Each structure stands twice: as C-alpha cells, then as structure tokens.
Amino acid sequence: MNREKFAYSSCPLVKAMTALGSKWKPIIVCVIRDKKVRFGQLAAIMDVISRKVLTDQLRELEADGILIREEFKELPPRVEYSLTQKGLDLLPIFSMLEDWETKYDQQSEVDDLSMHSLQESLVVEKN
Amino acid sequence: MNREKFAYSSCPLVKAMTALGSKWKPIIVCVIRDKKVRFGQLAAIMDVISRKVLTDQLRELEADGILIREEFKELPPRVEYSLTQKGLDLLPIFSMLEDWETKYDQQSEVDDLSMHSLQESLVVEKN
C-alpha cells in the first residue's frame, strides 16, 4: 500500500475497530467487567443476542486476547468468561465513549441503562 | 424491552457504536481532525475507500452531528468537511483506542501509520 496515502492494514485504529467494531463486542466486555461470568448469565442478560452470535463473538474476543474462556469438565457443564488485562484496559475507553454519547444524545431518557446498571442486572441474574 | 435484562435501544454504548462502528468512520474523523478538508483530499488520502462509500459515510456522520458539510456554489464545485465539537470530542477517545491497540499488538511495526502521520499525509496532499 502507498505510504503517502493511507496504510490501511497497519493503522492501529483500524485494527482496534476491526477487533471491537462489531455490534455486540463492547457490550459483552462491559457486562463481564471484572467478574467471572457464565455463558448462561451472558445469554440471559443480553437476550436480544442469539446464542450463536454470542458464541461467535466470545470466540473472537478470546482469539484477540481480550477475554479468557475457562471450561470446567463437570456435569452439568460450566464455562466461565473473564477479561484479560487487555480487556480490562478497554473499560475506561468504553466509559468515555458512553459519556460522549450521553452528553450529546438528545433522546436520552431517565431510564437509560448505563454500564453500571448493566452490572446490577448481572447481580440480579445470579440468584 | 425487559429492564431486568438489557435495554438494547437505550444503551448509550450501543448507540455510540452504531454511530461509529462502521469500517471507515473513525478513520474519517481522525483524518479531518481540526481542519477543514475538501472531499477530494479525503478521497486522495483514503484511496482504498470508494467514492460512493466515502460519500455515504460522510452523510451519516453529518446526520449524527459529528461533522459539518459546507458546499460552496462555485465552479468548479468545492465542498469542505469539518468536525463539530461532538466530533472533536471523539479524538482523545480514538487516541486512547489507538494506544491500546499499539500497546497490545504483537505485530506492531516501525512503519505503522499513527493518527499523527495520517495528518502529515493530509498536509502532503494539500500541495
């Protein structure tokens, strides 16, 4: 690629957006946060995501080193997902992005769910 | 949508990613930066993007209040794009995202183009 134009494949921002720019990945990262979360919990909280897509996204995030998948050979099976340091480092960035959106969103309503309340949902689901 | 699960449509992070999560939008924002840039310059720098797609993305960014399109009724026609305050506020966020990617990218090479060198490309193109 021409250096004087735009080196697409080597641009860090392009790489980052390739890894994170899908429809659900930022949400998944924010929901997991600093906890270990089981697959069923993720599926229950984000029930607008089909299970296939959720699985796909989790696998890609794992391949990009953003989260870790731990499989326990039990019955019934248990799988826990947690963020790596690389994934944890994303949280303040997503927080800024959320603030940016909220600041400029005309439609913002009182009942908006923030990242924080997403985490509260998680706690509820644990029961 | 169920409040106890996940309020997809009202989640600020989802909204932000919907507005910015496309393949090229972050790059466009970073290339324009704090300058007024003509369509032809953008097309020349990001020559991997077809003009149709570039136009589409610019229109969407305009609709989302991230940039402003100024059309001068001259011959030959001139159109200048510049960021709004909303768009300018994205730059530090993208900068963090770029730093994050660079920090964790194993493949990072010396000849990577950063946002800063993107801007240098812009200057070159002005001649």
Place this chain on the structure above:
DNA sequence: CGGCATCCTACCCGATACTG
C-alpha cells in the same frame, strides 16, 4: 448447560458508469 450445524436474510461495501 453450553454449545455446534445449518440455513437464511439484510445490508455494508465496492465497481462501474454517468452528471451538473
């Protein structure tokens, strides 16, 4: 419980040609 396998749809993105 936490997946795959399969099929399907929408739409993002690109190539090409044309216009004021």
Place this chain on the structure above:
DNA sequence: CAGTATCGGGTAGGATGCCG
C-alpha cells in the same frame, strides 16, 4: 470537482434444531 445511480457479492448477524 464532487458527487449520484445502479448493480451485485460477501459476510455479519439471526432463527432453528440437535448434541454430549
């Protein structure tokens, strides 16, 4: 110069069903 118009392919995302 800065676009539109049109066509089309690839793929992200979704619905459904089966499995260890």
